[in-house]
Amino acid sequence: MQTTMLKPVIKLHRIDLSMESKLQVKMNSLQRGKTITGKSIVVRHKKVHTGERQFSCETCGKSFIRAGHLKQHQVVHTGEKPYSCEQCGKRFGLVSKLNRHRTLHTGEKPFSCEKCGMCFAQHSALKSHEHIHTREELYCCDKCGKKYLHKDSFRNHMRIHTTENPWCCDQCGQGFTSYYYLKVHRQIHMDQKPHCCEQCGKTFTIKASLLKHKRIHTGEKPYSCEICGKCFNRSGHLKLHMRVHTGEKPYCCDQCGKRFGGEGALKKHRRVHTGEKPYSCDQCGISFTQNSTLTMHQRTHTGEKPFRCDQCGRTFRQISHLRIHKRHHTGDKRYSCDQCVKKFYDSGSLKKHQRTHTGEKPFACVTCWKTFNQEGYLKIHQRFHTGERPYGCDQCGKSFHTKNGLRVHQRSHMGEKPYCCDLCGTGFGSKQSLKSHRTIHSGEKPYCCDQCGKTFALKGRLTLHQKIHTGEKRHGCDQCGKRFHTKADLKIHQRTHTGEKPYCCEQCGKKSTTLCTHKEHQRIHTGEKPYYCERCGRMFRVLSALKQHQRIHTGQKRPRFSCDQCEKSFTKTSSLSQHKRIHAGEKAYCCDQCGEKFTALSDLKVHQKLHTREKPHHRIPTGEKPDPTRTTCIKQEEADDLQDLSSDEQPGVMGGVMSNYQCPLDFQEEEPA
Incomplete structure (x- = not known):
């Protein structure tokens, strides 16, 4: 009797279940739990709370609540894709994915947002979109505070903290947090990049990367910062940028404790501890910690400069350099110093400038321990120790330590003098030469020696002068053992042994040992006298003659330097040094x-003329006949000029000789040999 009564009940229950399976499952979030219609669905739902997963995968051990879910999962291992699109031929493992794919061809978007009217092909995409309006983020990471809309995204993120990589590549063994990343990685082994950019031809493994890349050409930046208004072409870049305002740095180094705003920055930082440099140049063998740095380095070999300014046509190796360069056209100096209100185009220049206020010099030379406030200055300084001169002139073969030094030198071949003095009109090949020249007009000497009080117009001259007080003479002659303060002085001195005179006058053929002496000699032909007395207006060719003349107005006597052995005195230290060689x-x-x-170089020169039978004095051919009525004695001021020219070229000339020297007047405009 009971069985006959149960049969229709069971049958009726089955009808209800079949009808119920066609209905939508109603789940409303309540305080006490969820209300679900359908007994079988209740049974299935309880397994979510109990954690019961009775269907397990034999390949990877992953377990599921439903048998259907296991069946869908096994397609991942078998690679089976039985469902094919009849329009494009693309195959899928699940019929639901095929149905989703078909909407791409039909363009059907049946699911629309009630607030903004935006349409979607999938119901799940609509749900994700609706969270934008509500700003609801359901899943929050308790370790770093990051929030997610989808459970799958949240689960993949948690594997970063647990270092769990369940998806493994069967070729190289590399693990991944999600199957999607594994799928993208496999295309590297197959050398497969099916998505190609129509404008530049660059290929990508996934379509999403191609879409992001196209924004570079279109200039589209759909993601903007609400605080500063800066725009980005990727949402990830916007998220990283927002941490600049919030100060959030969720990624921490487990070795030094340093924190970072992005995971990529942390990975790059860890290579500092490990010393890992996985990216190597195939031409020179230099290794780098980042692939982007290797790409920029390779352009130094190829000479490629793909980034071009549309205003002036100048090209750059890096897009960041192009962005900074464009600010020069617009005048955008967005970085300001809080101490002197000076503004700069980029943050790097601001940081370098701030070290002038703080006095910080973090870059030290390991050879002499001299410190610098910029790494570039240290690199240039180290070339003086190594003797490296990487920049060579293609016309004369002369090489230089810096690129700017080569650029200034090349102007001497072209005769280019872009820097002009606004007072006298004299042109110069470099800005520094013009700066040195202006001190002649202004008389400004801001650099003072703290030991003797002597002032200088340039800081470099003061540095050289201070070596006189310290007695430092690190440069020695390998022939006579004489030592000098600077390498330039040694080079000039070595010409006394070799007899080299590299500077030749184009008018009379006279050769000079130094450039300074050559320029002073040329003033004889041009008649130029740039040094003038402010009291009487008298002009002189050389600075030393002006200084000696000014003693007439001041009443100051010329200083005397006495010999400690015979008490003989001299007006110049060079004359005293030459005299001491006699003792x-x-x-x-x-x-x-x-x-x-x-003993003296001047005596050697006079002696050498006996071998060459050269006359010691000759008249410069001017086309004019000498005036017999003019005196044969040199005027006192011309004697001063002659003495200074001789002493500047050869420091060994004795001061007492030139004061009594007499020669024909026609020779008064020529330097002594």
Whole structure:
């Protein structure tokens, strides 16, 4: 009797279940739980709370609540894709994915947002979109505070903290947090990049990367910061930028404790501890920690500069350099110093400038321990120790430590003098030369020696002068042992042994040892006298003659330097040094033809003329006949000029000789040999 009564009940229950399966499952979030219609669905739903997963995968061990879910999962391992699109031929493992794909061809978007009217092809996409209006983020990470709309995205994120990588590549063994990343990775082994940019030809493994790349060409930046208004072409870049305003740095280094705003920055930082440089140049072998740095380095070999300014046509290797360059056209100096209100185009220049206020010099030379406030200055300084001169002139072969030094030198070949003095009109090849020249007009000497009080117009001149007080002479001559403060002084001195005179006058053929002496000699032909006395207006060719003349107005006597052995005095230290060689019996200057030695260089020069039979004095051919009525004695001021020219070229000339020297008047406009 009971069985006959149960049969219709069971049958009726089955009808209800079949009808119920066609209905939508109603789940409303309540305080006490969820109300679900349908007994079988209740049973299935309880397994979510109990954690019961009775259907397990034999391949990877993953378990599921439903048998249908297991069946769908096994397609991942078998690679089976039985469902094919009849229009494009693309295959799928699940019929639901095929149905989703078909909407791309039909353009059907049946699900629309009630607030903004935006349409979607999938109901899940509509649900994700609706969270934008409500700003609801359902899943929050308790470790870093990051929030997600979807459970799958949240689950993949949690694997970053647990270092769980359940999806493994069967070729290289690399693990991934999601199957999607594994799928993208497999295309690297297959060398497959099916998505190609129509404008530049660059290929990508996934379509999403291609869509993001196209924004570079279109200039589209749909993601904007609500605080500063800066726009970005990727949402991820906007998220990283927002941490600049909030100060959020959720990623921490487990070795040094340093925190970072992005996961990529943390990965790059960890290579500092490990010393890992996985990216190597195939031409020079230099290794780098980042692939982007390698790409920029390779452009130094190829000479490629893909980023071009549309205003001036200048090209750059890096897009960041192009962005900074464009600010020069617009005048956008967005970085300001809070101490002197000076503004800069980029943050790097501001940081370098701020070190002038703080006095910070973090870059030190390991050879001499000299410190610098910029890394570029340190690199240039180290070339003086190594002797490296990477920049060579293609016309004369001369090489330089810096690119700017080569650029200034090349102007001498082209005759280009872009920097002009606004007072006298003299042109110069470099800005520094013009700056040095202006001190002649202004008389400004802001750099003062703290030991003797002597002032200088340039800081470099003061640095060289201070070596006199310290007695530092690190540059020595390998032939006579004489030592000098600077390398330039040593180079000039070595010409006394070699007899080299690289500077030749185009008008009379006279050769000079130094450029300074050559320029002073040329003033004889041009008649230029740039040094003038402010009291009487008298003009002079050389600065030393002006200084000696000014003593007439001040009543100051010329300083005397006395010998400590014979008490003989001299007006110049060079004359005293030459005199001391007589007591020491030192004869540093030797004739290369007969071997005779001399104490002074001037004596050697006079002696060498005996071998060449050269007359000691000759008249400059001007086309004019000499005036016999003119006196044969040089005027006192011309004697001063002659003395200074001789002493500047050869420091060994004795001061007492030139004061009594007499020669024909026609020679008064020529330097002594």
